[in-house]
Amino acid sequence: MAQIRHIALSSDDTEKLARFYTEVFGFRQSRPTPEGRKTIYLTDGHVELTILENLNQQNSNGLHHFGVQTDDVPTTVNRIEKIQPGRPLIKSGSSLQEDAWLSDPSGNHIYLSAKGTLDYQPVEKYADRKKK
Amino acid sequence: MNQLRHLAIRTEEPEKLAGFYIEAFGFREVREGWPPAHGQETRSFHLTDGYFEIAILANRPNQSPNGLYHFGIKVDDMDETVRRLKNFQKHVQRRPDDTSFAELRVSDIDGNLIDLSVHGFLDYKPLKSGEEEK
Numbered sequence: 094m095a096q097i098r099h100i101a102l103s104s105d106d107t108e109k110l111a112r113f114y115t116e117v118f119g120f121r122q123s124r125p126t127p128e129g130r131k132t133i134y135l136t137d138g139h140v141e142l143t144i145l146e147n148l149n150q151q152n153s154n155g156l157h158h159f160g161v162q163t164d165d166v167p168t169t170v171n172r173i174e175k176i177q178p179g180r181p182l183i184k185s186g187s188s189l190q191e192d193a194w195l196s197d198p199s200g201n202h203i204y205l206s207a208k209g210t211l212d213y214q215p216v217e218k219y220a221d222r223k224k225k
Numbered sequence: 226m227n228q229l230r231h232l233a234i235r236t237e238e239p240e241k242l243a244g245f246y247i248e249a250f251g252f253r254e255v256r257e258g259w260p261p262a263h264g265q266e267t268r269s270f271h272l273t274d275g276y277f278e279i280a281i282l283a284n285r286p287n288q289s290p291n292g293l294y295h296f297g298i299k300v301d302d303m304d305e306t307v308r309r310l311k312n313f314q315k316h317v318q319r320r321p322d323d324t325s326f327a328e329l330r331v332s333d334i335d336g337n338l339i340d341l342s343v344h345g346f347l348d349y350k351p352l353k354s355g356e357e358e359k
Binding site: 100114119120137140155157159161 | 226227228229230232234236238241242245246248249250251252274275276277279291292293294295296298300306309310312313333334335336337
C-alpha cells in the first residue's frame, strides 16, 4: 500500500525551525543539508519532516506539500491521470520510474516517490536485509 | 519516540477529495459513516494508510482557506512536551472544552498548527461529547 512518509514546511529560518522540532519533539536529522542550501531534513524514524528554505520568500511560509511512497510510480501516476483527466503532472523527477510531482483535485501538492524520502527506511528495509 | 501521524486538509468537497485518496493510493476510512460536525452539512473523512492518518475536513465556503491545514504528532508525554514548548514560547493554548480528537493544539515558532495527542490519531477517542460522536 502507498504510505504517507513525508511532510514539508517552508520557512525563512530553517535552522531555527529545525531546532524547535529537534528540541521539543526529539526528531533527528535524516540526511545532510546539500552544499550551499539551507533545507534541513528531519525524521521521527518513519516519516520525514523537511524544513524547506523559502528562497527569496517566493512561497508562503508554512505547510508546503506532503509525500507518498509507492512501490510503482508509473502505475500510480496512470491511475491518477484516469481519475482526474486533464490535470497534468506538475513535473516528473529524473525518471518517472522513481518520482513525480502532482496535485490532488483541490490543488494540494504531492511528491510521489518509489524510494521514499528517507535515506534509511528503519523498519521495512532492515527487515528485508535480515531476510536476505 | 514522538511520531508524526496526522495531516489535515480542508476542502469544500470532502467526499470528492477523499474519493481521490482512496482510489489513487488505496487509503481506507478509519471509521465509516462519520456524521457531519455541528453546524456542517458535509461530513469530514478520516483516512489512513495503516499507520498515518489523513483527515479531509469539510470547509464552508469563505470560512477559511482550503488546503493543507495542520499536522499531528503522537507524543509520549504531554506534560514533558509542553514543558519543552515553553522554552520556545511563553503561552501554550489549551483547546476549548467542546473540542474532540487531539488533546492539544499548538503552533510552532513559524505559526504552523500542530495537534498533539497521547492516544493517537487512528483509534479516535473524542475527549468530549462533541457532535461528531453522536
